[in-house]
Each structure stands twice: as C-alpha cells, then as structure tokens.
Amino acid sequence: DTGVSQNPRHKITKRGQNVTFRCDPISEHNRLYWYRQTLGQGPEFLTYFQNEAQLEKSRLLSDRFSAERPKGSFSTLEIQRTEQGDSAMYLCASSPRLARSYNEQFFGPGTRLTVL
C-alpha cells in the first residue's frame, strides 16, 4: 500500500485548453474525494464517489468540470476550457468503508494546475 497517488504532479496549460488529472486511491478504499485548494486557503470539497457512483457534487464544480470513477478504482477529473481562475492545487483523498460513520480521509500529494 503506497498511499494515494496523483498524476501529473504539475500541469501548466494555456487558457481554453482541456486538462485531465488522475487519482489512484489506496487499495480497497471505496470512497474517493476531490478537493481544490487555492493559495492561502484550506481545501474545498468538489465531489465524492462511493465505488463508481458519484454521490455528491459541490456548487464549485461547474459544467466545465467532470469527474469519473469507472469500475470504482481510479478516478479522473477533467476541466474543459480552462480559465485562469482554475489555477489551484487539486487534491484527491480516499477513505475506507467502516462500520463507524466517521471517514478518515487519506490525501494524495495533489496536482498543481497553472493556467496561463
């Protein structure tokens, strides 16, 4: 178990381009989360999967954002027609299914996106 991994670690793109990020959760973790963190702020929730089902989406997730988790394993986050305001660190986290309802989330290193 090597922890949550994210690729790429850094992405620089031009405004208007599409980008896709990948997250590989810890094995056997059935819950996967995406957060966005801008400079000087705490992470903000974007969306959440339980297995392959996307169960919750934040208002922050505009129509240009789409997330998938095929087969309930890795997840991808795609941003279409990127804008400079999309520049941020995108964090992925996973958590196991536990009998207790609290969900300790294990975070990946993040993908830093810079939109020029």
Add this chain to the structure above:
Amino acid sequence: AQTVTQSQPEMSVQEAETVTLSCTYDTSENNYYLFWYKQPPSRQMILVIRQEAYKQQNATENRFSVNFQKAAKSFSLKISDSQLGDTAMYFCARGGATNKLIFGTGTLLAVQP
C-alpha cells in the same frame, strides 16, 4: 452556515515549547467528527488527530492533544515539546453525515530552533 474558523493565520514557537492552535466551527448536526490535518511544505496532508463529537474525553496522540469544548464549538490543538519537523500548515476540519470535510483556512506554524 457550516463553517470552520481558524483565527490565527500564523504562529511561532520555540523548539521544545508548547503551542496551542485555535479552531471554532459551526454545525447543525448532532453526530460529527473533528480533525486536525498537517500539511508540510511538501503539501501532502497528514492526519494528526481526530475527535468524535459524542466522546467527552479529549483525544491525544503522543505530543498532540485537543481541547474539545462541544458547547462552545471549539476544538483547539496543543502541541507539546515542539520539534522542527512540526513546522507546517495546520488545518482544522469537520466531517459528518455528508462525508465531505469542511476545512478552515489554516494556521502556519513555525518552530524556531
């Protein structure tokens, strides 16, 4: 509003001393959980300590302990015997039935040699 507030943007402490980071939160839920996460300069978030709201006993993890005041909706983190490796951004977070975590804006802690 379901918010988490950290009123100390930056803190500094001498090595081996004790420091307390403050956090207040707002929630309408009865069952919820509180967390302190550490984000070192490498930026990977690490869980430091957690507290179940239904437990009255304050959580402790080695040099880290919390002061959980449920009525006041306060959840402070105490770091004893501070070490240089404790230098990081510390985030307070609340989780509950919705599964997502709501984070504060963080406190940047600098441990001075």
